[in-house]
Amino acid sequence: MTEKPLISIKNISKIYANGTVGLKNVSLNIPAGQFVVIVGLSGAGKSTLLRTINRMHSVTQGDILIDGHSIIHYKNKQLRQLRRSIGMIFQDFNLIKRSTVQRNVLAGRVGYYPTWKSVCNLFSAADKQKAYQALQQVGMGEKLYSRADALSGGQQQRVAIARTLMQDPKIILADEPIASLDPMTTQTVMKDLKQLNRQLNITVVVNLHSVPIAQQFADRIVGLRAGELIYDKLIDQVNSEDFQTIYQSSSSSTDMENAS
Structure with a gap:
């Protein structure tokens, strides 16, 4: 990668209190505007890596730089x-299941308000309009006043994407966002993420199990196994045989079937 990285992960390791190694000496540079898919077996460290980028997890060693x-x-x-x-x-x-779609989307704006205002739902008219526009971007504008628990799983995930848009993010992290969705809804949600990536130049990092979906949407595929980075290629350099290495384990054939 010759572009200046927006996300720079430098030799990070994560060891949990019980001694479990979550990540082991991982280094990765991600430029602005790239759509990165992280693949690997369950327990490979995908979620841990994602959550170190927004400091939901602290690292045991190494460094993470955002915008330098x-x-x-x-x-x-x-x-x-x-x-x-x-x-x-x-x-x-x-989502807050008993609240409206509008209220759930506005929750993405709470970081810009004093706590008492967000608790009392005292959002500005401009932000309420922004929430509607965010919903329109994911094809959910007509659900503005619906309750979240009245929506399908795919609709709820699209509301979650609209909520994220309210933050005006430069990075979106998505941890298995399609795991509980049917194939048609999976395509819709992934297309929404790709559209935001392309239109708004938002850097997107997604954890996925599905190899075909990774190949369809990624600009770049990163593979983890047992907390180590073992694979990193741009999509035009990726071939299907590469995934045998990423998913290699004592039950690799079964894992590849599940991933497909």
Whole structure:
């Protein structure tokens, strides 16, 4: 990579309190605007890596730079500002089920308000309009006043993407965002993420199990195994045989079938 990295991960390791090694000496540079897919077996360290980028997990050693600034010692205001610029999308959507879609999307704006205003739902008219526009970008504008628990899984994930847009993020991290979705909805959600990546130049880093989906949407594929980075290629250099190495284990054939 010759471009200046937006995300620079330098020799990071993560060892949990029980001695489990989550990451082992991982280094990775990601330029602005790239769509990166991280693949690997369950327990390979994909989620751990993603969560170190927004400091949901601290690293045991190494350094992480965002836009040239080390973030590993960020606290309080610096950490809040960092997380405003990094949207996070989860497998289980993380919506407030009994609240409206509008209220859930506005939750992406709470980092810009004093706590008392966000608790009392005192969002500006401009931000309410922004929420509607974010929903329109993911094809959900007509669901503005629906309750979140009345939506399908795919619709809930698209609301979660709209919520992330409210942060005006320069980075979106998505941890298995399609794991619980059917194939048609999977395509819709992934196309939404790709569109935001292309139109708004948002850097997207996604954890996936599905090899075909990774090949369809990624600019670059990164492979982890047992906490180590073992694969890193731009999509035009990737071939299907490469995944045998990434998913190699005692039950590799079964794992590749599941990944497909």
